[in-house]
Each structure stands twice: as structure tokens, then as C-alpha cells.
Amino acid sequence: MSTRLKRVALHTLGCKLNYAETDTLAQRFEEAGYETIAFNEPADVYVINSCSVTENADTECRQLVRRVKKINPESKVVVTGCYAELKPERLKTISGIDLVIGNRNKFNVVSQVERHAHNEAIQNESVLGPISFQPSYSYASRTRSFLKVQDGCDYNCTFCTIPLARGLSRSASIADVLKQVDTLAQKGVKEIVLTGINLGDFGFGPARDVSMRKTEHFLDLLKALDNCSNIVRFRVSSVEPNLMSDAIIKFIAHSQRFAPHVHMPLQSGSDEILKRMKRRYKSDLYRERVAAIKSLMPHAAIGCDVIVGFPGEHSGYFNETEGLLKELEVSYLHVFSYSERVNTPATALEGKVSVQECRIRSNQLRKLSELKLQQFSAAFHLSxxxxxxxxxxxxxxxxxxxxxxxxxxxxxxxxxxxxxxxxxxxxxxxxxxxxxx
Ligand code: SF4
Missing domain, CATH: 2.40.50 (OB fold (Dihydrolipoamide Acetyltransferase, E2P))
Structure with missing residues (x-):
């Protein structure tokens, strides 16, 4: 690529991990001499870090490409991330996209951009098979950073495309995490949010093939970080209920540095639906985990993901979910309506729930979430x-x-x-x- 391509603008769709990775891509461009600018400014290169969970990934990408091509018709447009990993051929049909880079190669984005001319290549190398961990952190807010310590997932939840989009579970080594924490502390960051796809599964090490066993564990990481006096506060993002052990709960409760806040996906309160989803716990286990957290940390915030309208979720099963959520001391919910993803086993399941019914259930749980958050917050009045x-x-x-x-x-x-x-x-x-x- 010629040296005139010097301004790059990046846009993120999806999760905290994607935000952390976009910031790392921006750092790569800056190290190569580019200036990073806002996405609504005229750039030479636009990078869209896409998401496969976003319901309208396709439409969103189309709209973004149209928007940036209006700002600078001569720009080079790159799409990377999970949607690029799963649907490169589909993206190829969108006019204006010059390069599609899957998750395995996205950290080489600068050399890819410089190597390929406009519209020259649609390039994608699968994440399946042995794959290494690429560290990332977000630094946009300058006070709080999302630090990626784990990537990928070995679970097979029947609704989820993430294992296909990101590959096997793998992690940074604890020693490398400590180095990154030090860098962030030197930049003035006060709070670090530990981020991953299946964070509680931390420990497989930076290079992974299927035969590899864990070398370190999530609790080891928490213990090592608790000694980092240069960071005031750590927070864990989402941890699966089956991996949120009593030892971890106890550790967070007694730590001076870990915030009393956990996010545990529930997805459904019906054991039948959890089984269909191939989740690795039953509702009773979730109930026990919440009780254990609250007994040691009555002031803790507990966040919870729920999916409504999964195939087979008749009104009785939905009522079980709603009933459980009303009973549990969770502080807020993230509510998702089920939508089919190609190549996932759930698409073959019977008992589809209509879009309209999904909307009704989703609204019901969103109202419950608002109420729970208000009640939780109000309890801290004057404290x-x-x-x-x-x-x-x-x-x-x-x-x-x-x-x-x-x-x-x-x-x-x-x-x-x-x-x-x-x-x-x-x-x-x-x-x-x-x-x-
Ligand atoms: S635990 Fe399940 S839902 Fe979460 S990333 Fe892995 S497969 Fe997807």
C-alpha cells in the first residue's frame, strides 16, 4: 500500500472482548505510523470489527460501509471479527468491502491492508484447529480498561456460534497478565475488568491444541492479581455458574481489590430448556450460587443473562424463568430474544416461539430488570x-x-x-x- 494511507478509523460491534480487540488493532495501526480518527471522519482505511451475535450483523455492516463510502469513496474498507469469520462469502456480496479478515488473522490487519489493493482479496483462514492467544486491552476511557485474559470456548451450547467464530478456549499466562496490568497502571488506569469468552475456563495457556491440559486456573489468576497494589480495583466480567466455585466466591468476598460484582449467565430458569440448550448446570445450582454470593457479600451486584423464546419454551417454561428471577437476589438482567444462527444445533429443535411472543416475554423481563435495579440501588441510599x-x-x-x-x-x-x-x-x-x- 502506498504511504498516503495514513488515517484509520475503527468501529466495534458486539461484546467487551471486541472493544478490547479493536483498541489493540488501533494500537497496531498507530505503531505502523497511522493516525486513528473517529469513524465519522474522512479516513483512508475503515475497519469494522464485526459480531456474529448481533441480530442484524449483515444489515449493520452494509449500513456502515455505505456510510463510510459516502465520507470517502476512495477509502479501503476492512471487515474483521466474528461475522467475518463465519460469513466471509456473505460479506463478499456487499459492495464496497475490500478485505474480509477472520479472527485468526485479524491482529495482522496492518500488513494485510498494506499487502492488498482495493477489492483484491477476500481472505479468511479458519479459527478451527490449534490456535494461539492474542492479548488485548481497551484504553478508550483511560480510567477503566477491559483486559482480555481468555478467548474461545470449548462448550457446545446449542444456540451459540462463538466456539465456531473464536475456536478453542485459551488464555494469557498469569505472568503475561501481570505485565499487561503493569502497563495499564502506568497509563493511569484505576480499574481493570477481566474479560473473556468463557472467563472461568481460564488456564489453557497461550498456544492451544485439543490435547492440551490446563496449566493454571482462574482462582490462581485472581490470587496473583490481588497482590497488584498498582491497580485499585479489579472486576470480573461474566463467569459460567458451574465455574463460579465456592472458593472463587469466598476469595472475591475477602479480597480488598476485587469489586463485589459478578455476572453469571442464567439463560433459562427451566431445567428442561437448560437441557435443550446444553448448559452445564440446573436452576438449583444457580440458586445456590446466588445464595452463596449474597451470604458472604450482601452488598454485591449480581448480573444475569437470559434468553427468551428458545425453541420449546412454552409459556409454562417461561413462567418458571420469570418466577426464578423474581425470587433470586439478582440486581439486573440482560435480556436477549432467541434468534436462529446457522450451523447451530438449536435450529433443528422443535417448538419455535413467534417473534411477537418473544417480544412480549422480553419486555416483561426488561421491566423486571428495571425494577430489580431500582430496588437494589435504592437500598444503598445514604450509605x-x-x-x-x-x-x-x-x-x-x-x-x-x-x-x-x-x-x-x-x-x-x-x-x-x-x-x-x-x-x-x-x-x-x-x-x-x-x-x-
Ligand atoms: S459457554 Fe456456551 S454460550 Fe458461552 S460462549 Fe461458550 S458455547 Fe457460547
């Missing part, structure tokens, strides 16, 4: 929690407590990037938490 303040915006500053309550203030405008003990004030009319001034 003190440490808040990490973000960048001020329009005369207001926002931040999160250790137990993941969103707080706002008009008086802490100089506290960006700091963690401060803050007395909370719940405004029941606005349903919002404020710092008591």
Missing part, C-alpha cells in the same frame, strides 16, 4: 461506597460504585479518574443515584 469518576460531560460527572451502581454528580467535576468514598442519595422520583453533596 457510602467508593466511586470511580469518569470524564465530565455537559456539567455532570458519572461513575460506578464498587458494586456497580451508576452514580452522578454536578459537584465532583474535578475528580475524573479518581476513586472517592461517596455518600449516595437515591432520588426516587428520577429513579437515579446521586452523590450526596
Amino acid at each position: 457510602q461506597r467508593p466511586v470511580l469518576w469518569e470524564q465530565p460531560h455537559n456539567g455532570k460527572i458519572r461513575g460506578y460504585t464498587d458494586n456497580y451502581i451508576r452514580v452522578q454528580s454536578v459537584n465532583h467535576l474535578n475528580a475524573a479518574g479518581e476513586i472517592q468514598p461517596t455518600t449516595l442519595f437515591w432520588d426516587d422520583e428520577q429513579k437515579a443515584m446521586w452523590a450526596l453533596e
Whole structure:
């Protein structure tokens, strides 16, 4: 590629892991002499880091390509990420895309861009088979970073394309994670969110083939990080309920550095649906995990993913899910409507649920989530929690407590990037938490 291609703009679709990886791609471009600019500015190269879970990945990619081609018709457009991994041929039909790079090769994006002329190559090498771990972290917020410590998944949940899009479970070594943590601390980051696809399955090491056994474990990682005095706060993102052991719960409860906040996907409260999904636990285990967390950390936030409308979920099974969620002390829900993904076993299951019914169930659970979050937050009215303040915006500053309550203030405008003990004030009319001034 000629030296005139010097400005790059990147856009992320999907999960926290994708955000961390996009920031790493941006770093690669910067190291190669590019300037990174916003996605709505005229760039020479546009990179879309795509997602296969996004319902309309196809439409979204089309719209983004159309948008950037209007800004600069001469630009080179690259699509990478999970959708590029799973559907390279489909992306090939979208006019304006010059290069499609699967997950195995995405970290070589700069050399790929420089090697290929416009519209010269659709290139994809599968992630299946032996594959190495590529470290990444996000640094956009400068106070909080998503650090990727694990990638891929060995599970076979019947609705999920992630194992096909990202390959086998593999991880950074603990020694490498500690080095990355040090780098982030030097940049001024105060909170690190440990991120992965199946985070609790951490430990397979940076290069993986199917015969490989675990060399380290998730709890070893937590213990090592707890000694990192240069980072104030760590948070774990999503951990499967079957991997959220009592030892891990106990460790987080007694740690000074790990935030009292866990996210555990439930997906369904019906044992029959969990079986059809090939999840590795039953609803009772989930119930026990929540009780164990709450008994050691009554103030902990617990987040939960739920899928509505999975094939076979008749109203009785949905009522089991809703009933369980009402009973459990979870603080908020992420609700997803089931949608078919090609090449997944769930597509062959009987008992499809209509789109309209999915919408009704999803709305019902979203309302429940709002109520739970309000009740959880209101319980901390006039109590003190440490808040990490973000960048001020329009005369207001926002931040999160250790137990993941969103707080706002008009008086802490100089506290960006700091963690401060803050007395909370719940405004029941606005349903919002404020710092008591
Ligand atoms: S645990 Fe299941 S849902 Fe999560 S990434 Fe693995 S296969 Fe997908």
C-alpha cells in the first residue's frame, strides 16, 4: 500500500472482548505510523470489527460501509471479527468491502491492508484447529480498561456460534497478565475488568491444541492479581455458574481489590430448556450460587443473562424463568430474544416461539430488570461506597460504585479518574443515584 494511507478509523460491534480487540488493532495501526480518527471522519482505511451475535450483523455492516463510502469513496474498507469469520462469502456480496479478515488473522490487519489493493482479496483462514492467544486491552476511557485474559470456548451450547467464530478456549499466562496490568497502571488506569469468552475456563495457556491440559486456573489468576497494589480495583466480567466455585466466591468476598460484582449467565430458569440448550448446570445450582454470593457479600451486584423464546419454551417454561428471577437476589438482567444462527444445533429443535411472543416475554423481563435495579440501588441510599469518576460531560460527572451502581454528580467535576468514598442519595422520583453533596 502506498504511504498516503495514513488515517484509520475503527468501529466495534458486539461484546467487551471486541472493544478490547479493536483498541489493540488501533494500537497496531498507530505503531505502523497511522493516525486513528473517529469513524465519522474522512479516513483512508475503515475497519469494522464485526459480531456474529448481533441480530442484524449483515444489515449493520452494509449500513456502515455505505456510510463510510459516502465520507470517502476512495477509502479501503476492512471487515474483521466474528461475522467475518463465519460469513466471509456473505460479506463478499456487499459492495464496497475490500478485505474480509477472520479472527485468526485479524491482529495482522496492518500488513494485510498494506499487502492488498482495493477489492483484491477476500481472505479468511479458519479459527478451527490449534490456535494461539492474542492479548488485548481497551484504553478508550483511560480510567477503566477491559483486559482480555481468555478467548474461545470449548462448550457446545446449542444456540451459540462463538466456539465456531473464536475456536478453542485459551488464555494469557498469569505472568503475561501481570505485565499487561503493569502497563495499564502506568497509563493511569484505576480499574481493570477481566474479560473473556468463557472467563472461568481460564488456564489453557497461550498456544492451544485439543490435547492440551490446563496449566493454571482462574482462582490462581485472581490470587496473583490481588497482590497488584498498582491497580485499585479489579472486576470480573461474566463467569459460567458451574465455574463460579465456592472458593472463587469466598476469595472475591475477602479480597480488598476485587469489586463485589459478578455476572453469571442464567439463560433459562427451566431445567428442561437448560437441557435443550446444553448448559452445564440446573436452576438449583444457580440458586445456590446466588445464595452463596449474597451470604458472604450482601452488598454485591449480581448480573444475569437470559434468553427468551428458545425453541420449546412454552409459556409454562417461561413462567418458571420469570418466577426464578423474581425470587433470586439478582440486581439486573440482560435480556436477549432467541434468534436462529446457522450451523447451530438449536435450529433443528422443535417448538419455535413467534417473534411477537418473544417480544412480549422480553419486555416483561426488561421491566423486571428495571425494577430489580431500582430496588437494589435504592437500598444503598445514604450509605457510602467508593466511586470511580469518569470524564465530565455537559456539567455532570458519572461513575460506578464498587458494586456497580451508576452514580452522578454536578459537584465532583474535578475528580475524573479518581476513586472517592461517596455518600449516595437515591432520588426516587428520577429513579437515579446521586452523590450526596
Ligand atoms: S459457554 Fe456456551 S454460550 Fe458461552 S460462549 Fe461458550 S458455547 Fe457460547
